[in-house]
Amino acid sequence: MFIKTVYIFFSTLLSVLLYVKGIHISHSLVKVSVKAGKSISIPCLYEFQYKNHVKYLCEGYDWTFCRYAVKTNEADPSGKYSISDDKKLKVFTVTINQLAHKNTDYWCALDITNGQDYGQYFQLSVTRGTPSVFVDHQTITGYIGESITIRCHHSNSGEMKWCRLGRSCVTGSSGSIDGAAVTAHMRDPNVFTVTMSGLRSKDSGWYWCAKGDIQIPVYLNVTQKPITTSFDPRILIIPLSVFIWIVIVVLFIWFILRHSKYY
Incomplete structure (x- = not known):
């Protein structure tokens, strides 16, 4: 050794x-x-x-x-x-x-x-057991202008770090990496949580978190948030009301005409 x-x-x-x-x-x-x-x-x-x-x-x-x-x-x-x-x-x-x-x-x-x-x-x-430092997913996706949170699980002691590959590190509760704001905390036992805010496309790349002498790399992919259209059922209220009213009128007229034949 x-x-x-x-x-x-x-x-x-x-x-x-x-x-x-x-x-x-x-x-x-x-x-x-x-x-x-x-x-x-x-x-x-x-x-x-x-x-x-x-x-x-x-x-x-x-x-x-x-x-x-x-x-x-x-x-x-x-x-x-x-x-x-x-x-x-x-x-x-x-x-x-x-x-x-x-x-x-x-x-x-x-x-x-x-x-x-x-x-x-x-x-x-x-x-064979739980790694000393690990993340839930080694590849994560964030959206431009938004924030992303990474949970680094650990079971060893030592300094906490969040670093960009080949660049700078954040070792305290807050800092920045290439202009991206970074905050970190350890409110949960054996987990230090890192949040990067105001993401930009240039923030895409490899990072790593460490506790003591153990590290784990994480790839961050920053992209445009996909546009999703959600269905609002309220838009059906007016046309459905009109349809029901028309059905009622038609049934009323049919009822009148049907009974008029007997008189």
């Missing part, structure tokens, strides 16, 4: 050095909690100049000996892994299905042509 911790430290240090050189991947996620048998999606942020490079997921805590899991230019026939690349947001997303306890150490990686590949380490904390 000590050797692994030291390795992760130096891997992180290497990533920082690569960042200074301008060649890096940064997803800001280090340790993600998930339940065994479930799926998890992990976003990996990269720089613009690498948008056309092949991205891949590498399995194993040793970067030198990690194994290819899935690449953006090759589908995984087993269906265990999938990967997608959003070149506009400069994020590629890897999804790992049917997680088991052996699935713990991975790298988001870039294939560098005529050079050494680069990767950013993350760890999955896979448990």
Whole structure:
């Protein structure tokens, strides 16, 4: 465990050095909690100049000996892994299905042509019980001009955070991320609730909530609220009243005419 911790430290240090050189991947996620048998999606942020490079997921805590899991230019026939690349947001997303306890150490990686590949380490904390930090839905939809609320369930201690991938974080009861107002509270036991107000389309993207050293990524999709037409039964009152009145008149006339034949 000590050797692994030291390795992760130096891997992180290497990533920082690569960042200074301008060649890096940064997803800001280090340790993600998930339940065994479930799926998890992990976003990996990269720089613009690498948008056309092949991205891949590498399995194993040793970067030198990690194994290819899935690449953006090759589908995984087993269906265990999938990967997608959003070149506009400069994020590629890897999804790992049917997680088991052996699935713990991975790298988001870039294939560098005529050079050494680069990767950013993350760890999955896979448990048979309830994860240390989890959300009800990893993908949520909000509407422009409105608010969205995310409930982050947790069972561990530590600082509460709500962050945007590769951007800033809110660590207190209020703040803002890229101009969007954020409030947070912990009124419910083992739940911290985050509300983002005045949503704009540019607020779409990956976020993550954390409690202590455990994190969970959340994708927020901000869109126009669909226009719905609701039926108001009151609009039928006048035409229905007219119809009933006509029926009464017709029946009255029919009654008069029918009885007039006998006189």
